[in-house]
Amino acid sequence: MNRIPSALVTRLPLVGAVLLWSGFHAWMLNYYFGFSWQTATWDSFIFNLVLVSGGVLLGSLLTYFPRTGIFQITIGLALALSIACQWLSVQAISSLIEEDNYLQFLTKSTPIRWAIGFVILAATGVSAIYYTRWKEAIEQQARESDLAAIAKDAELQKLQLQLQPHFLFNSLNSINALILVNPDEARKMIQELSDFLRLTIKRADEPWISLSQELEYLKTYLAIEKVRFGHRLDVILTIEEPSYNWNIPTLVLQPLVENAIKFGLYGTTGKISIELRAIVQEAQLNIEITNPFDSDMQPSSGSGFGLAGLQRRLYLLYARNDLVKTHVMENTFKVNLTIPVKP
Numbered sequence: 001m002n003r004i005p006s007a008l009v010t011r012l013p014l015v016g017a018v019l020l021w022s023g024f025h026a027w028m029l030n031y032y033f034g035f036s037w038q039t040a041t042w043d044s045f046i047f048n049l050v051l052v053s054g055g056v057l058l059g060s061l062l063t064y065f066p067r068t069g070i071f072q073i074t075i076g077l078a079l080a081l082s083i084a085c086q087w088l089s090v091q092a093i094s095s096l097i098e099e100d101n102y103l104q105f106l107t108k109s110t111p112i113r114w115a116i117g118f119v120i121l122a123a124t125g126v127s128a129i130y131y132t133r134w135k136e137a138i139e140q141q142a143r144e145s146d147l148a149a150i151a152k153d154a155e156l157q158k159l160q161l162q163l164q165p166h167f168l169f170n171s172l173n174s175i176n177a178l179i180l181v182n183p184d185e186a187r188k189m190i191q192e193l194s195d196f197l198r199l200t201i202k203r204a205d206e207p208w209i210s211l212s213q214e215l216e217y218l219k220t221y222l223a224i225e226k227v228r229f230g231h232r233l234d235v236i237l238t239i240e241e242p243s244y245n246w247n248i249p250t251l252v253l254q255p256l257v258e259n260a261i262k263f264g265l266y267g268t269t270g271k272i273s274i275e276l277r278a279i280v281q282e283a284q285l286n287i288e289i290t291n292p293f294d295s296d297m298q299p300s301s302g303s304g305f306g307l308a309g310l311q312r313r314l315y316l317l318y319a320r321n322d323l324v325k326t327h328v329m330e331n332t333f334k335v336n337l338t339i340p341v342k343p
Helices: 006-031 037-062 070-096 100-108 110-181 183-202 211-232 253-265 305-318
Strands: 208-210 233-239 247-249 272-281 284-292 324-329 332-339
Touching (some): 037 100, 037 110, 070 100, 100 110, 110 183, 110 211, 211 233, 233 253, 247 305, 253 284, 253 305, 305 324
Parallel strands (some): 233 272
Antiparallel strands (some): 272 284, 284 332, 324 332
């Protein structure tokens, strides 16, 4: 079934208003002034046809004038066009209807007809101005929304891509250190890194994934880190069943776990355990990552990108600044991540 063109749909109220007014016009001439339906119909048809043509012409003329003084110009054009429309309608009606009593009525009603025509044309012109400005405002708002969305997507993409060089440089440095002392481990790490980058490329265009998919990605990352740190690194995952299907932004766990490894394992020689828990509560996913923390044994420098970059991404996605919270408790550092329902 063919759809009705949108341009016709937008004009249906105007067409309906014209038909309603024309019918009322004819009814008034017949009921109150006693003219035949034929005479009343001709009068209404010609008068309103000429008036509608004048309104269309007025709307077209207004597009050629600047915004400055547009309302004064509209009133002037409405005045001129109402006079022209009145003259044309009288000439046309007089040539079709030759009843003396009607022609006398037509002459006497000329000032009223002109006033009605002027009011209608002026109102049409002013309405056209406001409609045009409203439409321009809507289009401008749509363009600004599109630009904001493009800028937002570009920043999210930039933040996501920043994760890879940061991690890649660390991995390559580790591979370089392993090549001479443990070639087999170096080859294993290269394979794990290849798998990790393959997954990264595969999901580059997937801003949202399930927690289960993110955990698979995280396990690939941890396999690389375990090659670097061996038995010293132990990661405990406690995931409640409803959490697995929760939609989360891509790569939100990796920077947090990397941060936990960096501040929990660097500067120490012993084994550490990093715990990751996930649970759905109150219609949101709560993730908690805990790692040992010793303020005297921290890296002297670093990019500091992990938490800051993640907070920025979550703000762009959810417009909230309270989704990442950190807590330092004696020798423990804890990050609480809240993931609301996908917007």
